[in-house]
Amino acid sequence: MSHISLRNLTIGYGNEQVLRDITVDIPDGQITAVIGPSGCGKTTLLKSLNRLIDLYEQAKVEGQVIIDGMNIYDPRTDILALRKKVGFLSQKPYPLPMSIYDNIRFGPKIHGMNGEQIQRRIAALEKQISLDEPSLKPVLQKARFKKDRQMELLVEYYLRLAGLWNEVKDRLNGPASQLSIGQQQRLALARALAIEPEVILADEPTSALDPISAQLIEKQFKFLKENYTIVVVTHILRQARRIADYVIFLYMGELVEHGPAGQFFSSPRDERTRAYISGEIS
Amino acid sequence: MIASVSMVLALLIGIILVITLRGASSLNLSMLIQTPKGGYYLGKEGGIANAIVGSLYLSLGATLLSFLFGLPIAFALQKEYTGRSLSNITRLALDILWGTPSIVYGAFGFVVMVYFGLRASLLGGIIALTLLMLPIMTRSIEEVIRMIPLELKETSYALGSTRIETTLKVMFRQALPGITTGILLAFGRGIGDAASVLFTAGYTDHIPRSLFDPVASLPLAVFFQVATPIPEVQQRAYASALILLMIVLFVSIFSRLLSRRFSRHIVR
Numbered sequence: 001m002s003h004i005s006l007r008n009l010t011i012g013y014g015n016e017q018v019l020r021d022i023t024v025d026i027p028d029g030q031i032t033a034v035i036g037p038s039g040c041g042k043t044t045l046l047k048s049l050n051r052l053i054d055l056y057e058q059a060k061v062e063g064q065v066i067i068d069g070m071n072i073y074d075p076r077t078d079i080l081a082l083r084k085k086v087g088f089l090s091q092k093p094y095p096l097p098m099s100i101y102d103n104i105r106f107g108p109k110i111h112g113m114n115g116e117q118i119q120r121r122i123a124a125l126e127k128q129i130s131l132d133e134p135s136l137k138p139v140l141q142k143a144r145f146k147k148d149r150q151m152e153l154l155v156e157y158y159l160r161l162a163g164l165w166n167e168v169k170d171r172l173n174g175p176a177s178q179l180s181i182g183q184q185q186r187l188a189l190a191r192a193l194a195i196e197p198e199v200i201l202a203d204e205p206t207s208a209l210d211p212i213s214a215q216l217i218e219k220q221f222k223f224l225k226e227n228y229t230i231v232v233v234t235h236i237l238r239q240a241r242r243i244a245d246y247v248i249f250l251y252m253g254e255l256v257e258h259g260p261a262g263q264f265f266s267s268p269r270d271e272r273t274r275a276y277i278s279g280e281i282s
Numbered sequence: 283m284i285a286s287v288s289m290v291l292a293l294l295i296g297i298i299l300v301i302t303l304r305g306a307s308s309l310n311l312s313m314l315i316q317t318p319k320g321g322y323y324l325g326k327e328g329g330i331a332n333a334i335v336g337s338l339y340l341s342l343g344a345t346l347l348s349f350l351f352g353l354p355i356a357f358a359l360q361k362e363y364t365g366r367s368l369s370n371i372t373r374l375a376l377d378i379l380w381g382t383p384s385i386v387y388g389a390f391g392f393v394v395m396v397y398f399g400l401r402a403s404l405l406g407g408i409i410a411l412t413l414l415m416l417p418i419m420t421r422s423i424e425e426v427i428r429m430i431p432l433e434l435k436e437t438s439y440a441l442g443s444t445r446i447e448t449t450l451k452v453m454f455r456q457a458l459p460g461i462t463t464g465i466l467l468a469f470g471r472g473i474g475d476a477a478s479v480l481f482t483a484g485y486t487d488h489i490p491r492s493l494f495d496p497v498a499s500l501p502l503a504v505f506f507q508v509a510t511p512i513p514e515v516q517q518r519a520y521a522s523a524l525i526l527l528m529i530v531l532f533v534s535i536f537s538r539l540l541s542r543r544f545s546r547h548i549v550r
Contacts, residue, residue: 052436057361080442088440094433097455097547106451107441177549184549188437195441 003028004049004199004229008063011044013056018044021063022255024248031221031230033244033261035237037282040250042233043091046201049231050086051079067199084111087197091204093184095176096191100168103176103187104155107195118150121196125157136160154194162190163220182213189220199229206239218243237277241265249273298527305524308517314525318487318518322498322506326514328487330522333503335489337526339404340499341473344411348419348468351412353461356424357453362445373424379417385477387413392481405493407483411472419468426460427453434549456548459541466537470530476501500526 004026011019019041026032034042047053048065051072064071072082084107096103108118122140139157142149155172159165164186168179176187185205192200202221206214221230221243234240240247240261247264249257249272257264257273268274275281312329319327359369391410400406430453438448454461476499484496485506500522508519 050440052440055432055436055439080444083440083442088436090433090437090440092433094431094437095547095549096434096438096452097458097549099547106443110441110443110447110451175547177547191441 003066003068004231005066006045006063007066009045009048009065010062011041011048011053012060013058018253019048019250020253022250024255024258026229026231026248027246028229029225029227030245031225031232031243032246032248033240034231034233034248034250035235035240035276036250036256037276038235041253042235042250043203045250046088046203046231046233049199049201050083050088051077052083052088054079084195085197086199086201087192087195089185089188089192089200089202089205092208093181093188095179095184095187098176099173100159100176100179100187101152101155101172103191104158104194105151107191108151108154111195115150118154122150122154122157158190158194159187161193161220161224162186163216164190180213182209182216185209185213185217186220189217193224197228199231200224202230202232204233204235207235214239237279249276251276298531301520301523301527305520305522308521309524313518313521317489322485322487322503322518323510323515324512325487326512328518330500330503330518330525332487332489332498333500333522334525336404336483336486336497337473337500337529339490339497340407340411340479340483341469343404343408344415344472345419345465345469347408347412348415349465352416352420352423352464352468355420356427357449359424360427360453362449373421376417376421376424379413380421383477384414384475385480387478388481391478395482400494402482402484402496403494404483404490404497407479407497407499408493410478410482411475414475414478415468415472418471419464422464422467423457423461426464427457429460430456459544459548462541462544463537466533466540470533473529473533474501474526476505500529 006022006024006026009019009022010017022045034045036042044053044059048061049067049072053059053061061073065073067082067086070077096106098106113121125136125140136157139153139160142153156165156169159168164183167183168187176184179187185208189205200221206217209217218239221232224230225245232239232243244261247258247261248255249264249270251272257268257270264273265277268277272281314329314334315331316327316329317332318329319325322332355372358364359372361369364372387410391406391413395401395406434452434456435448438452443451479499480502483499485498485502486496487498488495490497503522504519504526506519507515507522510516
């Protein structure tokens, strides 16, 4: 599992500073919620962690983001490897313009996974699986023996892991665009998991979803946190209370307060945090 | 609202009606499969096979050529590949080329061919038509690619794909309905254009056997044959107009169907 540290991270678009001097450690194997009012730099913070911020021409990054001991803004960084390690879920799910099956296969395929690698992945996954998700085990056991169908089984595995399999198993070759938006978000989760990340970044992953789908996503996150470091941006305080182990509070581009969720919500130290939690500012 | 709809519909129906009434009576199998006998301008026998085949050769060749150049140009104009000012200049240039009257392409093609000592030929016609079609195709495809949501590209990049992979596997497929429409739009413009092929492709009673033979085309078949005093020759003109109209109608409908089919995978 990866360890993420931000050191004096400052990000601006043109002349406008969006994040100022952020220094924080993100705990491994937990769900970290980044909260704060709209426009406080939450999404920018998230997109700086997998260098998706590079796509914005005007963005200027100073300071360091250290993942597994390496500053990812070092010019020698392999961005593709970084993005493979750090998966991303966007606010509104975007199915790739292809079938459900091909959406999941997209990542493994571009990273050139061959039969032997799939085999090794399957063996590794088998060890990881916890007992509370018994449906995953038989898939992997089957996958060990049926070499010609390994990719199919891997797709099945990730769809099950994201809680989508039962809804789509009969139309894997149908277009992903025809799924409901809640299903699309779980497809996006499965697709992100299929590239074998260690970290999952999620940018308000439930804000476009109906309550039932949102609940499903939250449930998946809680289930996944055992094996992944998860960073969720949210503007829903109650969501942060429900799922977060650790909370980072940003206000106007500044890191106001961070700490374990229990402590953060019960006894905030900063006046602004208190005001935000109590709903005086939003 | 109703007035504008009915005006547009009346115009379309009027054109179809007039051309069909004049052309349908002369449209028979021999009209479709025979070339004119005794010269297209005077001969009373034969059909318009020379023009049908010629037009298809010309516009299919030019569509292929335009696509081979146009698609890469359309992608190259995106901000992933080209800086803003350079791509804007290219867009402006394409827009000017789009608006250039086709007779200018014909004249330009003619000058160039004279310079190189070439005579009117299928190849010359294809090249002149390509000049006409390239801006149309490139600009319409480029516009569609530019509309691809940034978030979709982010999704692809976030999975660790390279710029080329994102371009070929995601952007191309997302833009596919629009690309299809762009191709067929350009094809429709090309097959109906008379002026650009007038000097460059020439006109002939025969079906060309090589790229260097002159070639007939449907728009010129109308142009040369409609104003003669001989009724049989006029028949060929109306038949050509009808065939041309049918091809263009078919292409429009086909392009709608195709683009709907390709849209299955797309979320906007």
